[in-house]
Amino acid sequence: MTKIIEPSKQSSIFRRPSSETGIWSWITTVDHKRIGIMYGYAAFFFLLIGGLEALILRIQLSQPDNNFLTAAEYNAMFTMHGTTMIFLAIMPISAAFFNYLLPLQIGARDVAFPRLNALSFWIFIFGGAFLYSTFIFGTAGAPEGGYLAEEVGWLGSAPNGGWFGYQPNAGMKYSPGTAMDYWAIGLQILGIASLISAFNFITTIINMRTEGMRFMRMPVFTWMTFAVSFLLAFSLPIIAIALFYVTFDRKFGTTFFLTEGGGDPILWQHLFWLFGHPEVYILILPAFGIVSEVLPTFSRKPLFGYAAIVFAGFGIAFIGFGVWAHHMFASAISPVAQAGFGLSTMVIAVPTGVKIFNWLGTIWGGKLKLNTPMLFSLGFIGMFVIGGLSGVTHSIVPADTQQTDTYYVVAHFHYVLFGGALFGIFSGLYYWFPKVWGKMYNESLGKIHFWLMMIGFNLTFGPMHWLGLQGQVRRTWVYAEETNLQFWNLVVTVGAFIIALSIIVFMINWIFSKRNGEKAPFDPWDARTLEWTMPSPTPVWNFSTAPIVKSLDDFWHTKYSEDEDGRAVRREEADQILLELEEDGLNPSEHIALPSPSYFPIVLASGLPFLGYAVIYKSIPLALIGTVLLLIGGFGWGTEPLEEEIHIDSDE
Numbered sequence: 252m253t254k255i256i257e258p259s260k261q262s263s264i265f266r267r268p269s270s271e272t273g274i275w276s277w278i279t280t281v282d283h284k285r286i287g288i289m290y291g292y293a294a295f296f297f298l299l300i301g302g303l304e305a306l307i308l309r310i311q312l313s314q315p316d317n318n319f320l321t322a323a324e325y326n327a328m329f330t331m332h333g334t335t336m337i338f339l340a341i342m343p344i345s346a347a348f349f350n351y352l353l354p355l356q357i358g359a360r361d362v363a364f365p366r367l368n369a370l371s372f373w374i375f376i377f378g379g380a381f382l383y384s385t386f387i388f389g390t391a392g393a394p395e396g397g398y399l400a401e402e403v404g405w406l407g408s409a410p411n412g413g414w415f416g417y418q419p420n421a422g423m424k425y426s427p428g429t430a431m432d433y434w435a436i437g438l439q440i441l442g443i444a445s446l447i448s449a450f451n452f453i454t455t456i457i458n459m460r461t462e463g464m465r466f467m468r469m470p471v472f473t474w475m476t477f478a479v480s481f482l483l484a485f486s487l488p489i490i491a492i493a494l495f496y497v498t499f500d501r502k503f504g505t506t507f508f509l510t511e512g513g514g515d516p517i518l519w520q521h522l523f524w525l526f527g528h529p530e531v532y533i534l535i536l537p538a539f540g541i542v543s544e545v546l547p548t549f550s551r552k553p554l555f556g557y558a559a560i561v562f563a564g565f566g567i568a569f570i571g572f573g574v575w576a577h578h579m580f581a582s583a584i585s586p587v588a589q590a591g592f593g594l595s596t597m598v599i600a601v602p603t604g605v606k607i608f609n610w611l612g613t614i615w616g617g618k619l620k621l622n623t624p625m626l627f628s629l630g631f632i633g634m635f636v637i638g639g640l641s642g643v644t645h646s647i648v649p650a651d652t653q654q655t656d657t658y659y660v661v662a663h664f665h666y667v668l669f670g671g672a673l674f675g676i677f678s679g680l681y682y683w684f685p686k687v688w689g690k691m692y693n694e695s696l697g698k699i700h701f702w703l704m705m706i707g708f709n710l711t712f713g714p715m716h717w718l719g720l721q722g723q724v725r726r727t728w729v730y731a732e733e734t735n736l737q738f739w740n741l742v743v744t745v746g747a748f749i750i751a752l753s754i755i756v757f758m759i760n761w762i763f764s765k766r767n768g769e770k771a772p773f774d775p776w777d778a779r780t781l782e783w784t785m786p787s788p789t790p791v792w793n794f795s796t797a798p799i800v801k802s803l804d805d806f807w808h809t810k811y812s813e814d815e816d817g818r819a820v821r822r823e824e825a826d827q828i829l830l831e832l833e834e835d836g837l838n839p840s841e842h843i844a845l846p847s848p849s850y851f852p853i854v855l856a857s858g859l860p861f862l863g864y865a866v867i868y869k870s871i872p873l874a875l876i877g878t879v880l881l882l883i884g885g886f887g888w889g890t891e892p893l894e895e896e897i898h899i900d901s902d903e
Contacts, residue, residue, distance in 0.1 A: 267892060268848045279848040281365035284789055286372050287351030288687065293376060294343035300383075301335035302754065304328045306747055313744040315732040323391065325728035326411035327430075331383075333414025334434065337534065338441050339379050341672050345537035346375075346448055348679055349476050351687065353452060355782035355789065356470045358461025358798045363454040365846035366888065367447055373856035374444035381860040382437030385409050388864075390428035410434035413726065415527070416497065418508035418519040423501045429867050435497045436863040442487045442494075443859070449483035452476055461781075463800035467561075470780045471554065474561045475540030478568045479533050485572070486529040493522035502866060517582055524575035532571045534668055535635075536564060538675025539606060542628045545678050546610055548776050549625040550617030552819075553804060556609040563609075566602035574599055577645050581655045589648045596646035603639055607632065623697030627678035630705055634670025638663055641716065656726070659719025665712045677704070677757070684761075685775050689788040690768030696760035703753035710746025714739040773833045779807040785836040795839035849891060855884025 268279040277285060307328050311320045320328065350368065354361055362368050389408045410430045412421025421431050456477050460469070469477075496507040497519075506512020508519050539560075547554040554560065576584060576592040610632055619625065641663040645651045654660055677700075684692050723736050730736055771787045781798055782789070784806050802808050810825040822828075861877030864870065 268850055270848075276848070278853060279850055281361075281369045281846045281848055281852075282791065283350050283354050283361050283365065283368060284687075284791075286368055287347045287349075290343050290350055290372055290375070291347035293372075293379070294340050294347060297335050297339035297379060298341075298344070299754070301332050301340050302751060304332035304335065306751060308332060309744040309747040311728060312730070312740050314741070315730050315734070315737050317729060320406075320728060322728050323411060324406045326413075326726075327391065327406060327409035329726065330410045330413050330434070334382070334410070334438075336668075337414065337530070338438060339382070341534050341668065341676070342445065343375055344676050345479070345534070345672075346371075346445075348472075348537060348541070348676075348683075349448070349452060349479075352683065352782060353455060353473060353476055354459070355785070355793060356473045356780055357456065357459060357464050358781055358794060358800065359455065359459040360793055360843075361846050362451050363459055364451050366849050366852055367451050369849065369852035370856055371444045371447040371451070373853045374447070374859060375441060377856050377860050378437055378440035378444060381440060381863055382433055384860075385430050385433035385437075389430040389433050391430040392427045415523060416519075417523075418497065418500075418516045419510075421497070422508060424509070432498065432501055432867045433863075435494045435501070436866060439491060439494050439498075440859050440863060442491050445483050446487050449480040449487075452480040453484070456480075461797050461800060463805075465800075467558065468800055468803045468805070470540075471543035471557070471560055471564075472537075472540035472780075475536045475543075475564055478564050479536050482529050482533050482536075482568050482571070486526045486533070489522055490526035493519060493526070496522075498866065502869070517579075517584075520579050520582060521575070524578045525572070527578070528575045529568070529571045531664075531667065532567055534672045535675075536568065538631060538672045538679075539564060541675045541679035541682070542610065542631055544780065545624045545628040545682050546613045547804075548682075548778050549620045549622065549628075550614050551620070551777070552613065552617045553779075553807075554609070555612030555615075556605075557803060559605055560609050563602035563605040567599060570595065570599040570602070577651060580645075580648050580651045593646045593648055593651075597643065600639065600643050607636060607639075622681075622694060623692070623701060624678045624682035626698065626701045627674050627681065630701065631671060631674040631678060634666055634674055634708065638666025638668075638670055641666065654719060656724055657719035658715040658723045658725060661725055662712050662715035662719060665715070669712070670708060674704075677701075682776070683782075684764070685771035686782060686787050686789060688765050688768070689771050689786075690764055691771050691775065692764040692768060693760050696756055696763075700753050700756045700760060703749055703756060707746045707749030707751075707753055711743050711750060712746075714742050714746075718743075773829050777810070779804040781806060784832050786833050790836060792839060792843045792845060795835045795837075795843075847892075849888070851884045851887040851891065854880060855888060858884060 268275065270276040270279065277289065280286065307320070308325065311317050311325055350362070350372075353359075386406075386409055389410075391408050391411045408428075408430060410416075410421075410433060412426050412431050412434070416431070416434065419425055421434075456469075456473065496505070499505040500507050500509065500514075506514040508514045508516045510516065543554060543560055573595045574592060576588055577596045580589055580592075614629075621629075641659070645654065645663075681692060681697055684690070718736060718739050721736060722734070723730060723740075730740075773786065774783050775787075776783070781800070784798065785794060798805075809822075809828055811819045811821055814820050858877040858880030861873050861880065863877075865874035865877060
């Protein structure tokens with residue numbers, strides 16, 4: 252194959268980049284696969300940072316009356332750990348999967364808006380960098396005379412109001428300095444990135460499905476991408492408004508959340524959790540989609556109840572907007588509201604249960620292959636069931652009131668978001684590793700990673716249920732020896748370090764396998780979906796010709812037929828079909844036009860942090876720099892040539 256860069260007729264003063272290799276080709280790329288890879292690496296970097304923050308917290312709580320951290324430092328680490336893991340790690344790792352896989356699963360050449368896709372990534376990068384720059388430029392403190400008013404170093408200069416930013420505690424009156432400004436504006440920037448991606452994915456799914464790819468023939472992972480995109484589109488504006496209010500309260504003297512000015516701090520809780528509980532499903536639905544792809548493949552049978560799983564996913568997304576106030580049962584909302592939200596919390600367990608039973612139905616009677624992706628998917632089911640059941644207890648108002656602000660809640664949401672989302676993510680990372688890199692991972696190291704993480708996870712978060720029921724409260728940096736909580740806190744800390752060890756094993760496996768792993772077969776898992784109909788790693792042009800889909804799991808049906816008893820029988824010509832697909836994928840016979848790279852997504856995104864700094868420091872020069880960058884990026888975006896410049900032709 253020969254890749255030809257054909258200079259198109261330039262319609263403006265700007266030219267498209269032409270670099271095919273090197274770092275500049277990555278910076279200017281609009282290829283959904285490269286963007287997905289960059290999302291993944293960036294998110295994993297933040298995952299490591301968030302994990303390090305968690306270890307620091309656990310060292311502090313490993314023994315009573317510990318002085319490893321000051322109260323200010325603990326608050327900063329606690330706030331940044333939660334914010335990082337939710338907004339900078341799990342969400343963008345899911346975005347990595349969406350970016351890489353969505354066009355492949357629906358038979359598309361790319362997403363609907365490639366430059367917007369790149370813009371979303373760079374806004375995420377600059378938003379994360381802006382948020383963490385608080386450690387360099389930010390200041391934090393407490394009201395004069397308050398117990399947190401001691402001198403703080405750089406570790407304590409981060410946002411200190413909790414990842415939930417409860418008002419007025421996180422307002423200027425009780426959290427002076429600039430750190431919480433970084434938090435509020437940083438989340439606004441990150442929200443812009445997510446909104447752009449959401450609309451891009453919705454448009455792609457609706458408009459760019461290949462011939463025959465009806466909605467009810469789409470893979471479940473694509474469906475969950477669809478559901479998450481709608482959740483983002485409807486929930487992010489809510490938190491954007493709330494953060495807008497916070498910024499104005501802190502910087503411009505408004506009183507949206509201050510009672511002395513006629514505001515209401517409970518308004519913040521309503522706005523935050525109206526976003527925050529759909530956010531839980533934004534984090535977990537991608538894992539649902541991954542598991543729904545992995546289980547049928549390694550059970551060697553179709554997904555049980557495909558339609559039920561699809562509708563259950565959207566049912567969860569819809570009902571998720573009606574359960575937020577179970578976070579607020581201790582805030583004196585009316586008994587009628589408590590009853591209503593308690594009932595909705597029970598109801599949302601129904602579509603979740605539907606998924607669980609359908610996954611069990613898929614496994615039942617299957618010829619299971621217990622390799623690493625399958626183990627993580629099975630672990631996901633077990634851990635998520637525990638987390639889901641502990642969550643249902645929050646529908647009972649007296650129980651919820653007792654559990655609020657205790658470590659029982661910490662245990663619950665970690666079983667959902669770690670045991671659920673992160674176990675599902677690791678299942679997907681191993682499952683699609685051959686597709687992305689064209690190499691096989693080390694199975695032994697993968698299984699060691701799984702068992703270390705399973706043991707470490709349950710040692711860490713299992714005892715937290717007991718600690719919470721015994722009265723250990725959240726968000727406190729010390730506990731007294733007289734509470735007799737030190738043993739289980741030490742167990743939790745040991746478990747956290749075992750998790751860290753499992754991540755090190757994963758990194759070793761990833762680096763070694765990517766460089767020296769065995770070459771991946773064309774169809775290593777005997778998979779079912781369209782992304783496996785092309786060579787690995789995925790060619791830059793995706794499909795050599797647009798596929799035609801005739802049924803759900805169309806690729807699987809090209810390899811298998813059914814006997815008289817309805818059992819799957821591999822076709823005699825299956826191996827030949829795979830050889831022809833690989834040959835066609837590597838040698839496209841037709842002219843292929845690809846989206847052109849662009850300088851301007853990164854230029855446009857770079858202006859947002861300057862505007863954020865301008866708001867924090869009320870600086871006109873910083874505002875001008877940000878505005879100029881936005882104008883240059885916008886003007887260049889609108890005037891660079893529209894012609895497709897990159898073409899793929901065969902040597903023949």
